[in-house]
Amino acid sequence: MKLKLRIWRQSSADAKGRMVSYELDDVSEDASFLEMLDVLNERLIAEGDDPVAFDHDCREGICGACSLVIDGQPHGPQAATTTCQLHMRKFKDGDSIDIEPWRAGAFPVIKDLVVDRSAFDRIIQAGGYISAPTGTAPDAHAVPIPKQDADAAFSAAACIGCGACVAACPNGSGMLFMGAKVAHLGLTPQGQPERATRVLGMVAAHDEAGFGGCTNTGECAAACPKEIGLDVIGRLNADFRKAAIRAA
Amino acid sequence: MSIDYYREGEPVADTKAPAGPIEERWEKRRFSGRLVNPANRRKLRVIVVGTGLAGASAAATLGELGYRVANYCFQDSARRAHSIAAQGGINAAKNYRNDGDSVHRLFYDTVKGGDFRSRESNVHRLAEVSTEIIDQCVAQGVPFAREYGGLLDNRSFGGAQVSRTFYARGQTGQQLLLGAYQALQRQVAAGTVDLHTRHEMLELVIADGKARGIVVRDLVTGEISTEIADAVVLATGGYGNVFFLSTNAKGCNVTASWRAHRKGAYFANPCYTQIHPTCIPQSGDHQSKLTLMSESLRNDGRVWVPKAKGDQRHPADIPEDERDYYLERRYPAFGNLVPRDIASRAAKVVCDEGHGVGPGGLGVYLDFADAIARLGKPAVEAKYGNLFDMYERITGENPYERPMRIYPAVHYTMGGLWVDYDLSSNIPGLFVTGEANFSDHGANRLGASALMQGLSDGYFVLPNTISDYLADGPFEALDETHEAVVAARKEVDDRIAFFLNNDGDRTVDSFHRELGKIMWEYCGMERTDEGLRKAIGLIRDLKAEFYKRVKVTGKAEELNQQLEKAGRVADFFELGELMCIDALHRTESCGGHFRAESQTEDGEAKRDDDRFSYVAAWEYGEDAPVLHKEALVFEYVKPTQRSYK
Numbered sequence: 001m002k003l004k005l006r007i008w009r010q011s012s013a014d015a016k017g018r019m020v021s022y023e024l025d026d027v028s029e030d031a032s033f034l035e036m037l038d039v040l041n042e043r044l045i046a047e048g049d050d051p052v053a054f055d056h057d058c059r060e061g062i063c064g065a066c067s068l069v070i071d072g073q074p075h076g077p078q079a080a081t082t083t084c085q086l087h088m089r090k091f092k093d094g095d096s097i098d099i100e101p102w103r104a105g106a107f108p109v110i111k112d113l114v115v116d117r118s119a120f121d122r123i124i125q126a127g128g129y130i131s132a133p134t135g136t137a138p139d140a141h142a143v144p145i146p147k148q149d150a151d152a153a154f155s156a157a158a159c160i161g162c163g164a165c166v167a168a169c170p171n172g173s174g175m176l177f178m179g180a181k182v183a184h185l186g187l188t189p190q191g192q193p194e195r196a197t198r199v200l201g202m203v204a205a206h207d208e209a210g211f212g213g214c215t216n217t218g219e220c221a222a223a224c225p226k227e228i229g230l231d232v233i234g235r236l237n238a239d240f241r242k243a244a245i246r247a248a
Numbered sequence: 249m250s251i252d253y254y255r256e257g258e259p260v261a262d263t264k265a266p267a268g269p270i271e272e273r274w275e276k277r278r279f280s281g282r283l284v285n286p287a288n289r290r291k292l293r294v295i296v297v298g299t300g301l302a303g304a305s306a307a308a309t310l311g312e313l314g315y316r317v318a319n320y321c322f323q324d325s326a327r328r329a330h331s332i333a334a335q336g337g338i339n340a341a342k343n344y345r346n347d348g349d350s351v352h353r354l355f356y357d358t359v360k361g362g363d364f365r366s367r368e369s370n371v372h373r374l375a376e377v378s379t380e381i382i383d384q385c386v387a388q389g390v391p392f393a394r395e396y397g398g399l400l401d402n403r404s405f406g407g408a409q410v411s412r413t414f415y416a417r418g419q420t421g422q423q424l425l426l427g428a429y430q431a432l433q434r435q436v437a438a439g440t441v442d443l444h445t446r447h448e449m450l451e452l453v454i455a456d457g458k459a460r461g462i463v464v465r466d467l468v469t470g471e472i473s474t475e476i477a478d479a480v481v482l483a484t485g486g487y488g489n490v491f492f493l494s495t496n497a498k499g500c501n502v503t504a505s506w507r508a509h510r511k512g513a514y515f516a517n518p519c520y521t522q523i524h525p526t527c528i529p530q531s532g533d534h535q536s537k538l539t540l541m542s543e544s545l546r547n548d549g550r551v552w553v554p555k556a557k558g559d560q561r562h563p564a565d566i567p568e569d570e571r572d573y574y575l576e577r578r579y580p581a582f583g584n585l586v587p588r589d590i591a592s593r594a595a596k597v598v599c600d601e602g603h604g605v606g607p608g609g610l611g612v613y614l615d616f617a618d619a620i621a622r623l624g625k626p627a628v629e630a631k632y633g634n635l636f637d638m639y640e641r642i643t644g645e646n647p648y649e650r651p652m653r654i655y656p657a658v659h660y661t662m663g664g665l666w667v668d669y670d671l672s673s674n675i676p677g678l679f680v681t682g683e684a685n686f687s688d689h690g691a692n693r694l695g696a697s698a699l700m701q702g703l704s705d706g707y708f709v710l711p712n713t714i715s716d717y718l719a720d721g722p723f724e725a726l727d728e729t730h731e732a733v734v735a736a737r738k739e740v741d742d743r744i745a746f747f748l749n750n751d752g753d754r755t756v757d758s759f760h761r762e763l764g765k766i767m768w769e770y771c772g773m774e775r776t777d778e779g780l781r782k783a784i785g786l787i788r789d790l791k792a793e794f795y796k797r798v799k800v801t802g803k804a805e806e807l808n809q810q811l812e813k814a815g816r817v818a819d820f821f822e823l824g825e826l827m828c829i830d831a832l833h834r835t836e837s838c839g840g841h842f843r844a845e846s847q848t849e850d851g852e853a854k855r856d857d858d859r860f861s862y863v864a865a866w867e868y869g870e871d872a873p874v875l876h877k878e879a880l881v882f883e884y885v886k887p888t889q890r891s892y893k
Contacts, residue, residue, distance in 0.1 A: 012806060030531035030644070038536055038757070045755045045801055045810065053807055055324060057497040059537045061638070062422055063328040078641075085641050110468055111807040118445065121325055125437040129430035130389045134309040134707045137380070137387035141344065144398025154391035154416055157423060161327055188389045 001027050001093035005040070007052055008100045010109050017109065019098070029089040033076065034059060034066065036088055037099075054113040061085040061225065064160030067167070068113055069100040074164035074223045082162065082225040102167035106174065106210040117163050119209035120177060127201030128181040130190050143189050153187035156180045158226045165220035165228075171212030176220035178202050179232035182239055196243035203240055253784070253829050253872060260514065260865050260876040264713075265369035265669035270884055271351070274373040277669065281716035289314035291722050293477040294714070295462055296320070297449045297504050300329035301421070301699060302682025303483030304428035305706030307443075311435030313711060315718075318475050319432070319441050320464060322448040322499055322812075327429045330485060330497040331702060334421025335542040337405055337413035338699040340378040345402055349410040351375045356885050357408060358697060361587070362662075362690020363839035363855060364887040365517070365863070367880065369669055370687045377704040382414055384707055388427040392416050406543055406695025407585045413696045418542050418634050424699055428706070448812065449504045450740045452480065452511050452678070455732040458723065459508075459678035463736045465744075467812065470805040472740055474733050478721040479677045479714060482508060483706065486661035486683040488521065490820045490827065491772070492764025494658035495527060495540040501816035502823050505665050505684055510822075513673045514666035514865035514876060516686035518823065519831035522693055522840045523773050524659035525591035528642055528652075529611040538657040539642060541614075541635055543695050546584045546591070548619035548628065549652070551575050553612050557602035563613055563651050574598055582892040589692055589773075589840040589853075590892060592656035596773050599655070611653035620648065656773065660698060662689040662839070663830075666865040666878075670713035671705060674865075679714060681705035686863070691839025744804050747814045752799035756813045759794045763787065763817070763824055771828050776844045780832040784825055791821040826866060826873055833875065836860045857887050 003024045010017030024043075027036050034056050041051035057065040066083040070076035076086045091097065099113065107115040145153075157180070165176035182199050185191035191198075214233055221230045266276040284292065292315050296307040299321040307319040321329060341354040354375035359366060382400070386392065392414050393401040405413035416423040435441040446467040453461035453474065461476040487502035488494035509515045526541045552571045559566065574594055576583045586594075595612045598604065605611045620628050625648060629636070636647045643653070664686040671679050671687070682702040689697060726733060770776075770783035794817070802808040837846040837853035838860070846854045863878040 028532050028534055031534040032536070032642075035534045035536050039534055042755050042757060045799060046753075048801065050801055051810060053809055057323060057328055057499050058330060058333045059498060060333055060495075060539045062333050062419065063323075063330070063497060064332075065324065065328050081641060085638070087642065087644065089644050114807060117324060121327075121433060121436075121443075121445075124430060124433045129434045130387065131434060132384070132387035132431070133312040134305075134384060134431075134711070135380075137383035140342070140382045140386040141399055143386075145394055146398050147394045147396050150391050150394040150398075153389070154393075154423070157391050157416075157426065158419065160422075161325065184391065185389050188391070190387055190389050 001029060001088065001091070003027055003091065004096040006096070006098045007113070009052070009112055011111065013108060013110055027088055029087070031088050032059065032084060033068070033070070033086040033088065034084050052113065053111045056084060059084040062160060064162035067102050067115060067162055067164070069102065069167055071098050074102065074167040075225050080225055080227050102163055104166045104172035106172060107163060107166060119211070120161050120163065120174070122209055123174065123178055123202050123205045124181065126205035127194065127198035128185070130185060131194060132190070145188060149187050153184050156183035156187065156228060156232055159228055160226055162225065164223045164225060166211065168219040168223035169212065170217060170219065171215060173214050173220070174206050174209070174211035175214040175233050175236060176224065176228060178206050179236035180228050183232040183235045186235060186239060195239060196246060199236065199239040199243050200247060253832065255869070255872055255874050257867060257874040257876050260666070260674070260878045262367065262668040262878065264672070270368060270372045273369050274376055278712050281713060282719035284715045284718050286314055290316060292316065292718050293318065294479050294481060295475055295477040296481045296483060297462065298329065298483035298485060298684070299326035299429070299432065300331035300483060300485055300682060301425055301428055301702030302684070302706045303329065304425065304432045305703050306481055306483060306681055306710050307441050308428060308431035308435050309707050309711045311438065311440035314440065317435070317441040318444070318477060320444045320447045320449060322446065322467060324446055326432055326443060326445060327426060329425065330500055331425045331699070332422045333497065334699055335418045335540065336544060337403065337415035337420045337696040338381065338424065339405070339412050339694070339696040340382045340414060340700065341375055341412060342379050342382060344400060345411045347410045349412050353410065354378060354412065358688070358694060359690070359885040360890070361692060361694040363692050363890065364690065364857065364861065364882060365838055365880065366688055366690030368882060368884055373709065374688050374701060374704050377708045378700050380708060381700060381703045385424055385427050388431060390416065390423045390427045407582060407587055408694070421699060424703065428703070449484070450507065450815065451736040452508045453732050453736045454511050454675060455726055455730060458676045460723065460726055461733070463740050465740070468807050470803070470808065472737060474728060474737060476726045478718055478723050479679060481679045481681060481710065482665065482684050483681045484684045486664070487823055488658045488661050490763070490824050491658045491767045492760050493530060493535060493538050493768070495524060495538050498537060501819070503816050503819045506819040506823055508665060508673070508675070508678060510868050511675070512868065513675050513678060514867055515663070515826060516666035516863050516865045517663035517691070517830065518827045518866065519771065519834065519841055520662035520691050520839060521658055522588060522660040522662060523592040523656045525588055525595060525656050526614065526654045527657035528639065529606050529655040531607055531643070539638070540657070540659060541639060541652070541654065543588070545614060545632060545635060548631070549584065549614040549616050550618055551584050551591070551612055551614055553598045553603040553605060558609070572598070572603065579892045586892045587692070588695070589842070593773050593842055595656055606653040611655045613651035614654045615651035616647060617651070658772070660693055662686065662691060662693055666863070670716065671710050672713070672717065677717060679710060681710050691841055743815060744811065747798065747800040747811055748804055750798055750800065752797040754797045754799055756798060756800065756810055756817050759790065759798060760813070760817045760820070762790055763820060766790070767824050767827070771831050774842045774844055775831050777832065777835070780828045783828045784832070787821060787825045787828065794818070794821060829873060830864055830866065834860055834864065855889060861887070
């Protein structure tokens with residue numbers, strides 16, 4: 001198939017970016033979206049141009065590295081699918097496709113389509129863990145966990161930390177990401193002792209990193225490739241209120 | 249074999265594993281190893297390269313113990329290391345199912361599964377530690393699958409006769425890695441670990457015979473810097489990407505290990521690679537990686553190809569009696585559940601004979617029609633729904649209605665840097681954990697054992713063994729002006745300058761693809777003397793062309809993904825050649841390594857214990873590598889030929 005691409009090019013964090021047009025002939029519909037960009041890059045290098053920089057690694061939808069806004073949608077048009085798992089058969093011959101980086105104040109652009117998502121790590125550092133130093137654990141069967149709690153914890157823990165939720169949110173909020181971790185750990189008995197300090201610490205780090213607040217537009221959950229639901233934000237808010245009142 | 253390819257040196261031995269009953273060795277070693285006083289730990293600095301299961305767990309645990317840790321990864325976040333992609337599960341000898349499992353049985357199965365090419369002492373320790381790993385992960389909040397009573401669920405995996413595999417849907421690696429990642433981030437917040445993301449190790453610093461630091465490139469600014477420490481731990485994963493197409497993440501590379509190898513660290517059994525039988529076949533020349541479909545699919549799927557060569561009919565139009573269920577036919581006892589190496593090779597054989605399906609005839613069917621008829625579609629969906637969805641996203645075909653197409657792909661590398669029982673390489677102060685070392689899987693890794701080994705090394709083994717070395721520290725202070733540091737930096741600078749100034753006309757990827765094809769063709773599932781000799785010649789020629797014609801755009805002082813790739817591919821060339829030499833010298837078939845000249849009358853792998861019951865530890869040599877043999881002694885598990893008939 002033939003495609004017209006408009007891609008955000010920005011040579012460095014401080015440089016001014018712009019959309020640049022490229023035309024690609026003969027794209028296989030079996031290629032993944034990133035493989036289509038590989039083909040473009042091979043051509044650009046051959047022509048002596050700078051190839052398009054983009055983050056990617058596992059290319060099987062689990063590492064969370066890939067991060068493209070495709071025609072205005074983080075990870076593109078297919079629901080529950082990361083950019084690397086999106087295939088060109090979802091597009092039509094002659095389509096024009098816009099490709100941009102995650103757009104959010106807390107995710108500054110590094111180059112082209114690559115952004116800095118280290119703010120997510122800082123949120124985890126502020127409490128997104130259970131303090132269980134190696135060697136201190138009791139037998140794994142010491143505390144049974146009801147299956148429905150374990151399953152719900154897993155569903156929240158399936159977050160890949162890609163940041164599509166932030167890119168989709170008009171406020172650039174990281175609350176779906178944060179809520180997923182608060183829900184995951186809060187649903188396990190092991191996560192109870194630090195439940196209050198965790199949520200207070202994480203919210204403070206989230207706000208300090210420049211993420212916005214949640215106004216319930218729901219774009220985050222719609223964009224999430226792992227289908228994490230808005231209910232985790234409900235849990236986050238409930239935990240936060242309880243912890244804040246207790247701390248006051 | 250021609251003397252040109254390699255020289256043989258002195259034997260090498262593991263001097264750290266204590267003698268005596270195998271079940272007491274780990275306890276003995278922990279007692280005989282020296283400790284570091286808690287107050288002194290904060291004076292000791294340890295570099296950990298890599299943040300996968302083996303790296304993050306080691307960095308977090310060393311931080312908890314009070315050492316000052318510097319941890320590096322090339323990804324933008326520690327959470328993205330490729331351990332995240334492991335699907336199936338993690339083995340542990342908990343015997344929660346009361347089905348006869350024990351530490352000794354897990355030990356036995358692992359030694360046998362590795363086709364008698366691993367060290368008994370190491371494997372026994374792995375089996376012992378396995379139970380602690382599960383406890384540790386549950387304490388961290390890892391959401392393993394559970395039964396309705398609230399206790400942990402287990403499944404049988406990879407043909408094991410006991411149910412000892414713990415899992416978290418099809419995302420066990422992800423959940424275990426996030427547990428380790430969160431423990432690591434807790435230490436970052438506590439100030440014990442300095443974490444450097446988007447940094448790549450490009451050289452090892454050795455001073456006075458000891459590993460004392462690394463040279464890294466900041467992948468965002470291009471700045472080259474040096475980190476000095478009292479010990480260096482490489483947890484940098486496997487080298488499957490030498491094949492270009494593999495199930496590894498695109499960034500996985502051998503550079504850290506290879507730089508250490510060039511500085512003297514032995515590289516053991518490089519030709520031991522694992523080919524996974526159930527991957528999605530490649531669809532065209534644009535293919536950039538291969539995706540694994542969990543091996544658990546073989547529990548319910550039936551593997552077949554059309555009996556007629558080149559049969560182009562829709563699979564539904566091929567009647568039962570015109571299908572060859574070749575695994576069930578050849579291996580009636582194990583059928584579709586034969587081990588990975590056997591399933592992979594059998595698929596290659598039928599495809600080579602012209603029975604393959606899909607693009608290029610490189611695929612076989614994995615059919616769920618019987619399972620759907622027997623269990624009902626909802627039950628199949630509950631078990632495999634996410635995998636079926638993934639398959640459909642990639643291929644555009646619905647596996648509920650049309651059999652999946654699968655083909656083997658490179659998945660894991662059992663070879664790696666040589667380590668002793670303490671996980672120390674032959675360079676004092678250089679330790680290697682996880683897939684990056686060679687230690688526990690012999691010539692073939694069992695399913696659900698990679699996660700176990702990564703976490704065993706990182707949480708429990710290394711933190712206990714490294715203290716014996718660090719007890720002699722802190723070592724003499726080094727600074728940027730030390731000749732070893734200056735020399736290491738210069739090597740890095742020169743390499744970068746070479747790539748950027750080379751007046752070439754071919755992309756890095758084009759070379760990498762070509763190298764991968766050579767490796768797959770001649771050093772993949774089936775190897776021959778003639779093919780390997782040919783491959784070595786082809787690799788040398790291609791490498792010469794690479795240095796002449798490779799083209800890298802951009803500058804050094806910026807995010808430059810082509811430059812990153814160029815350095816990695818340069819190292820893959822050298823590794824690829826060593827893999828072929830290793831494969832060439834080992835004229836036996838064993839584990840995942842099938843040597844065409846060494847087979848039984850009915851075409852099964854034939855091991856040669858009399859001549860090859862050793863670890864091949866290769867020392868780097870400018871002209872030719874030097875082979876050091878470590879003899880393998882089996883006191884507890886008597887070597888037998890595997891049979892799955």
